[in-house]
Amino acid sequence: MRAVTVNVHRRVRDPSASEIMKTIIEPFRIKVVEPIKLTTRDEREQLIEAAGYNPFLLRADDVIIDLLTDSGTSAMSSEAWAAMMRGDESYAGARSWYRFRDAVNDIFGFEQVIPTHQGRAAEHILFGIMVQPDSIIPNNTHFDTTRANIEFSGGNAIDLPCSEAEDLDSEYPFKGNMDTAALEKLVAEKGPVRIPIIMVTITNNSGGGQPVSMANIREISRIARGANIPFYIDACRFAENSQFIKRREPGYENTATIDIAREMFSYADGCTMSAKKDAFANIGGFLCTNDAALAQRERNLLILTEGFPTYGGLAGRDLEAIAVGLHEVLDEHYLDYRLLSIRYVVEHLRELGIPVVAPSGGHAVYLDARRFLPHIEPLQYPGQSLAVELYVEAGVRTVEIGTVMFGADSRTGEECAARFDLVRLAIPRRVYTQSHMDYVLEAINLVWERRSDIRGMRIVRAPQFLRHFTAEFDWI
Numbered sequence: 001m002r003a004v005t006v007n008v009h010r011r012v013r014d015p016s017a018s019e020i021m022k023t024i025i026e027p028f029r030i031k032v033v034e035p036i037k038l039t040t041r042d043e044r045e046q047l048i049e050a051a052g053y054n055p056f057l058l059r060a061d062d063v064i065i066d067l068l069t070d071s072g073t074s075a076m077s078s079e080a081w082a083a084m085m086r087g088d089e090s091y092a093g094a095r096s097w098y099r100f101r102d103a104v105n106d107i108f109g110f111e112q113v114i115p116t117h118q119g120r121a122a123e124h125i126l127f128g129i130m131v132q133p134d135s136i137i138p139n140n141t142h143f144d145t146t147r148a149n150i151e152f153s154g155g156n157a158i159d160l161p162c163s164e165a166e167d168l169d170s171e172y173p174f175k176g177n178m179d180t181a182a183l184e185k186l187v188a189e190k191g192p193v194r195i196p197i198i199m200v201t202i203t204n205n206s207g208g209g210q211p212v213s214m215a216n217i218r219e220i221s222r223i224a225r226g227a228n229i230p231f232y233i234d235a236c237r238f239a240e241n242s243q244f245i246k247r248r249e250p251g252y253e254n255t256a257t258i259d260i261a262r263e264m265f266s267y268a269d270g271c272t273m274s275a276k277k278d279a280f281a282n283i284g285g286f287l288c289t290n291d292a293a294l295a296q297r298e299r300n301l302l303i304l305t306e307g308f309p310t311y312g313g314l315a316g317r318d319l320e321a322i323a324v325g326l327h328e329v330l331d332e333h334y335l336d337y338r339l340l341s342i343r344y345v346v347e348h349l350r351e352l353g354i355p356v357v358a359p360s361g362g363h364a365v366y367l368d369a370r371r372f373l374p375h376i377e378p379l380q381y382p383g384q385s386l387a388v389e390l391y392v393e394a395g396v397r398t399v400e401i402g403t404v405m406f407g408a409d410s411r412t413g414e415e416c417a418a419r420f421d422l423v424r425l426a427i428p429r430r431v432y433t434q435s436h437m438d439y440v441l442e443a444i445n446l447v448w449e450r451r452s453d454i455r456g457m458r459i460v461r462a463p464q465f466l467r468h469f470t471a472e473f474d475w476i
């Protein structure tokens with residue numbers, strides 16, 4: 001497939017081949033490979049039926065291209081693997097802990113660092129302490145685990161996306177922004193007693209992987225600090241967000257990406273982080289704060305649920321891999337390649353007339369299933385149908401981000417259409433090449449050509465919380 005011409009390369013400061021070449025290359029060589037098992041269409045039809053038409057319930061071996069998530073699926077570098085051999089597995093005060101803590105401090109700058117086994121463990125500890133029944137926690141858009149952990153603690157998770165995010169086609173560069181006028185109104189009405197914490201998710205995973213601008217982060221911080229409410233960043237994709245600021249926000253084009261990251265966190269009082277995203281690690285996370293008394297309470301809970309405060313549910317070798325990955329991900333050549341490789345897929349889909357969230361985001365491509373399958377009602381889950389068909393067509397595993405994921409109130413069980421019905425193709429970091437992406441494009445186009453024959457789905461069984469992980473479906 002023809003290479004997309006990428007203007008952004010011309011703005012890369014360091015002289016390099018990529019400034020003059022149009023072809024996007026993966027800025028790494030492959031040293032270890034994992035074979036992909038190929039399946040036939042007949043086999044896939046049987047496999048997805050046996051999995052209750054839920055791609056989460058497939059065996060990974062039965063998937064050809066796995067775009068279920070970019071979480072924990074990255075390829076680690078030779079440096080990270082080497083660091084793992086240095087892992088100090090001492091129970092308390094291990095060398096690996098200090099390397100991890102120093103790497104986190106260097107970039108994020110918070111005084112207190114609490115390691116956890118993954119992002120949701122950080123959320124569980126934070127909300128378990130901060131959230132009371134009836135608390136309100138605003139965010140640009142809560143991720144599913146964030147929302148579920150807040151609701152589990154009795155709170156209300158409120159999404160305040162900016163109005164530009166409503167138009168999936170608009171080219172607005174920071175569609176991940178929060179509606180700060182709505183936030184200011186909510187804070188004035190409810191105050192710090194009802195709102196124990198304000199969050200922003202960078203990039204906005206549930207809102208199309210769109211970035212949040214520095215101006216927006218600064219404004220949220222101003223509102224939060226004015227009302228004495230702690231401001232937290234859900235930092236999973238902090239490096240991709242920083243690179244978007246560098247490439248899209250006037251005034252930052254000459255700032256090093258690491259300094260953009262540092263500035264973002266300087267406006268916050270803490271963060272939750274899943275190191276399974278922008279730290280290239282297969283497991284890990286952390287919780288940060290500047291509040292020493294709060295950190296003490298969090299560590300007490302950590303000991304109960306995760307482990308001693310210098311390892312928090314992680315092996316020493318995992319702490320080492322995260323310490324390396326956090327700096328490696330801020331390599332600007334890697335980040336340019338990362339953003340451009342997502343754009344490559346989005347631009348080709350748009351050329352084919354296939355509805356996709358624009359502009360391209362940081363870690364994933366989001367198909368607009370409601371426009372892809374306009375004959376299927378939201379409560380018949382067009383995103384689930386599309387995800388199933390992509391698997392049947394070519395063994396591509398994706399995830400519905402729509403009415404299955406967000407349409408049910410976990411407390412009342414009531415159902416309504418989610419804001420959007422999207423299908424997310426999350427691209428694991430440094431795992432797939434351009435030919436894999438060309439295969440995915442071909443698969444999407446084949447499903448697009450037979451879209452009018454695709455039926456909606458119904459839920460056969462589902463749990464109360466996070467139903468998309470284990471629900472089973474059937475065709476209508």
Ligand SMILES: Cc1ncc(COP(=O)(O)O)c(C=O)c1O
Pocket residue numbers: 071118119120121143145146201205234236274275276284285
């Ligand atoms: C924005 C966001 N927050 C939180 C999480 C939870 O992280 P983890 O899967 O490590 O628990 C995720 C995971 O996908 C995420 O994308």
